[in-house]
Amino acid sequence: MLKIARGRMSVWAVTGAFLFMIVQVISSLNLPSLTANIVNNGVAKGDINYIWRVGAEMVGFALLSVLAAVGNVFLAARTSQHLGQQLRSDIYRKVINFSNDEFDQVETSSLITRTTNDVVQIQNVAMMALRMMIMAPIMLVGASVLAYSKNQRLTLIFLVILPLMAIFIGIVMWFAVPLFRAMQTKTDKINLVFREGLTGVRVIRAFRRDKFEQERFEGANQDYTHNAIKVFSIMAVMFPIMTLMMSATNVGITWFGAQLIADFSMPVGNLIAFLTYAMQILMSFMMLSMVFVLIPRAQASALRIQEVLSLDSKIKDQPKPAALPADLDHSELTFDHVDYRYRGAENRALVDIDFQAKSGQTVAIIGGTGSGKTSLVSLLPRFYDVEAGQISLNGTDIRDYSQHDLREAVSFVPQTAILFTGTVRENMQYGDPNASDEAIWRALKIARADDFITADAGLDTHVEQGGGNFSGGQRQRLAIARALVKDAAVYVFDDSFSALDFKTDSQLRAELREDSRIQNRIVIIVAQRIATVADADLILVLDNGRLVGKGTHAQLKADNAVYQEIIASQLKDGEAE
Structure with missing residues (x-):
């Protein structure tokens, strides 16, 4: 007391x-x-x-x-x-x-x-x-x-x-x-x-x-x-x-x-x-x-x-954190033989994850349920810290940056689309408190959310607790738009296209590819659908926490058994082409 x-x-x-x-x-x-x-x-x-x-x-x-x-x-x-x-x-x-x-x-x-x-x-x-x-x-x-x-x-x-x-x-x-x-x-x-x-x-x-x-x-x-x-x-x-x-x-x-x-x-x-x-x-x-x-x-x-x-966070900043480079157009992300284990777990959730991505590249992560996809992307903004190995951004271990600076450089869309009570504008400004209406509308257009927002009260449209007055797909698109409002070095979409129909999914990814700013950033997409990941520059295939394949769609379709199984489960003969 x-x-x-x-x-x-x-x-x-x-x-x-x-x-x-x-x-x-x-x-x-x-x-x-x-x-x-x-x-x-x-x-x-x-x-x-x-x-x-x-x-x-x-x-x-x-x-x-x-x-x-x-x-x-x-x-x-x-x-x-x-x-x-x-x-x-x-x-x-x-x-x-x-x-x-x-x-x-x-x-x-x-x-x-x-x-x-x-x-x-x-x-x-x-x-x-x-x-x-x-x-x-x-x-x-x-x-x-x-x-x-x-x-x-x-x-x-x-x-x-x-x-x-x-x-x-x-x-x-x-x-x-x-x-x-x-x-x-x-x-x-x-x-x-x-x-x-x-x-x-x-x-x-x-x-x-x-x-x-x-x-x-x-x-x-x-x-x-x-x-x-x-x-x-x-x-x-x-x-x-x-x-x-x-x-x-x-x-x-x-x-x-x-x-x-x-x-x-x-x-x-x-x-x-x-x-x-x-x-x-x-x-x-x-x-x-x-x-x-x-x-x-x-x-x-x-x-x-x-x-x-008195509960001490295991994730702490260094006494003198490194400074992130101001140039977001020339970034490099490296996972160097990364292992991770959840607190108290007997087995590791991720084992020997190793890949590299540069600005302008889209990295897609695919795998079965429980394969470690969300665990992998959660390490990037330091929601968890690696057990072994190293994650580097621009050649510096992310643990050497302050958490504030690191999360400024990463724009993250979680699996569950979380919206807050208020207006659409207020929710979008979570990504950038100083974002103009023009920047917000641009993000909404890329996320294919401008149609149902325009039809209502525009950016002053009321958002109920948890976004209860929107459908699941609308919530996902608003969450994606909020991430796009932010100018970041790395954009992470953690299975955030799952509630979208194939047409909207395709249109949204096309908008991402065509946007001049996103073209110079690293984009990481976690997905379940082959159609969502097929156009990525690098596809990572996870199975039970292990990286069992990496390459383009054509390469993996030709020689990766796990990727072939995913294709077979989703597409009919000939559709994989």
């Missing part, structure tokens, strides 16, 4: 909240003594002036207490909310810079829970710390001293009641704390199932698995609910029993106090003040116990957040 809060909470705000709380507690502690004075010296003696004077003091202390409470609450709320804001920003900043390896370690649903629910737990405890955790110990000590000053013999009651309360609270904590901790994991599970259900709703309906998914969510929901009912039932038992103990304390104080008054050993006013101090002592003890019950849950949340913040 302290590690999470350090540096994210203002020292001045915390100090201010502490001082305001001290003023509030001191003011509150003075009121019972003033009440005792009114009864003992004013009411008992019939001194009206004394009653008015001390009453005015009580009003002054009460107002001071209220003002101090307002100041404390304001600073506590402001500081705790700022802590939450900082944590969310830090988590997002950390996550956005994760490599794919780190994303594989922490599930997306868990990251969402940590950024929302766990941060709220920290905020609540921070607020409670600046209120109850300051108030309770000061009030407990102050009220105990003042109660002792009113009557030493009556304070013996606390030697009985406080140990009983401590034992009872300890038992409650023993059962409740593990359940509070489990609630965060169960929240993760609900988010996971709910998120999968929403993102996969079409698949669920297509396979008529609605009932199964409902039951799966109901299971996770009930598991969380039963856990919550159990823990809050335990906590609910705490309040009536604590109230019973406090009432029993009042009865005991009144009983023994009445005997002391009858023996003239204590004034009536002192008994009234002692009862008030007793309530303050017991309430402080109860508040302190509540803090100790809730802190473990917040501590669990803090550990989960710290786990994300």
Whole structure:
């Protein structure tokens, strides 16, 4: 908790909240003594002036207490909310810079829970710390001293009641704390199932698995609910029993106090003040116990957040990164006997990948499902780092460039076309924030996306979350256009033509070949169709992570068995020509 809060909470705000709380507690502690004075010296003696004077003091202390409470609450709320804001920003900043390896370690649903629910737990405890955790110990000590000053013999009651309360609270904590901790994991599970259900709703309906998914969510929901009912039932038992103990304390104080008054050993006013101090002592003890019950849950949340913040990316920049050449028209890309293995995997995903490409060349990668095509192109922008071998751009290992500069030089279209909420213009400017409308329309034309955009509201066409208001092919074409807006040395299309019909696919590739800028760049196309790769200058054939062939379409068709199998599976006799 302290590690999470350090540096994210203002020292001045915390100090201010502490001082305001001290003023509030001191003011509150003075009121019972003033009440005792009114009864003992004013009411008992019939001194009206004394009653008015001390009453005015009580009003002054009460107002001071209220003002101090307002100041404390304001600073506590402001500081705790700022802590939450900082944590969310830090988590997002950390996550956005994760490599794919780190994303594989922490599930997306868990990251969402940590950024929302766990941060709220920290905020609540921070607020409670600046209120109850300051108030309770000061009030407990102050009220105990003042109660002792009113009557030493009556304070013996606390030697009985406080140990009983401590034992009872300890038992409650023993059962409740593990359940509070489990609630965060169960929240993760609900988010996971709910998120999968929403993102996969079409698949669920297509396979008529609605009932199964409902039951799966109901299971996770009930598991969380039963856990919550159990823990809050335990906590609910705490309040009536604590109230019973406090009432029993009042009865005991009144009983023994009445005997002391009858023996003239204590004034009536002192008994009234002692009862008030007793309530303050017991309430402080109860508040302190509540803090100790809730802190473990917040501590669990803090550990989960710290786990994300302390997760070190394996992909790091060099202390003094190399500078990329400014001339994008003369680039050279080399894969020099590259191996790659996913985290924790027994076998390598890529083995001894070796090829070279220069500006003006189109490299196509083809192979069966799971052959390593996406793994290969993911190494280029350093989504992952090679296990062995080297990838060079313009003769320099890409690990020697900063990630920012490297990704400026690579324009990447992933397998899944991701669009963001906003307008078409805003989505296109992800490729180049300064792109003009003319440059965007040019990219849309190359990607064959200008027709359905023009038909609507032009570049101001609204894009729903995930591009839900476009078809799969339209989303792919918009994602391709976004990549083309960017002026890069290498353009990577990771199976991004799969949702296009053959005609659109052919037209788009023709536009790429004819574009004066793209003609001087390296283009890498991952595809499943022979028709898509046939015109490439160099075709790489992958099989089980190994490069089993490279050459032109004619060369591979003549002597590569794997390539021949792909042709046979897609084309009729004579069509391969």
